Amino acid sequence: MSAFALSPDGTRVAYADWSRAAPASSALRVVELATGDVISFAMPGVGLGEQLGNLSWSPDGTRIAYSGGSVTQLPTPEGKSTPDDAILDLATGRRTPLPATPFGWSADGRQLLLGPPYASGTMYPDTNAFEIVNDSGK
Numbered sequence: 001m002s003a004f005a006l007s008p009d010g011t012r013v014a015y016a017d018w019s020r021a022a023p024a025s026s027a028l029r030v031v032e033l034a035t036g037d038v039i040s041f042a043m044p045g046v047g048l049g050e051q052l053g054n055l056s057w058s059p060d061g062t063r064i065a066y067s068g069g070s071v072t073q074l075p076t077p078e079g080k081s082t083p084d085d086a087i088l089d090l091a092t093g094r095r096t097p098l099p100a101t102p103f104g105w106s107a108d109g110r111q112l113l114l115g116p117p118y119a120s121g122t123m124y125p126d127t128n129a130f131e132i133v134n135d136s137g138k
Contacts, residue, residue, distance in 0.1 A: 005055040005064070014064050016052035026052055028066065028088060041093055043068060043084065052084075056102050059109040064088045065102035087112070 004015035011033055018026040026043040043052060054067040068084035085098040100114040 003053045003055050003066075005057055007057050007061045008059050009061055012061070014055050014057065016055065016066070016068075018052075026068070028052060028055075028064065030064075030090065039090070041088060054102055056104050056112075058087075058105050059107060062090055063109075064090065065098065065105070065112055067098075067101045 004013055006013055012030050013033060014028060014030045016026065017029050028041045028043060030039045030041075031037070052066050052068040054065070056065040058064070065087045066085070068086070085101055086095040087098065087102070088095055098112075098114060103113045103115045105112050
């Protein structure tokens with residue numbers, strides 16, 4: 001396990017899991033604490049030498065933002081920090097790519113704070129709009 005996060009209502013835990021067995025692979029798993037039931041989401045392309053992190057539940061518990069990819073890969077000047085920063089919809093398994101590392105959701109779940117190293121700003125997951133904030137504040 002490389003990262004974990006408790007759901008907002010305290011009923012589930014999401015955690016990143018990876019296997020060194022060939023072929024190396026990663027998964028995001030969600031455990032229902034009352035029953036022990038586990039739902040797994042395969043993370044294709046995230047394997048040995050790579051990790052999932054910065055797990056952040058949406059306030060309503062329906063989505064998890066995460067960062068993922070090579071622990072040695074350097075970010076690009078375009079603001080993409082790793083190849084697999086995304087929001088995972090727990091109901092559908094659909095991933096929405098993010099342009100930077102996720103740090104946390106607004107209380108209403110309509111905004112997601114994204115951070116450095118090369119891009120900082122706010123993601124609006126419902127519309128996929130991204131507003132970049134630089135050192136001058138806008």
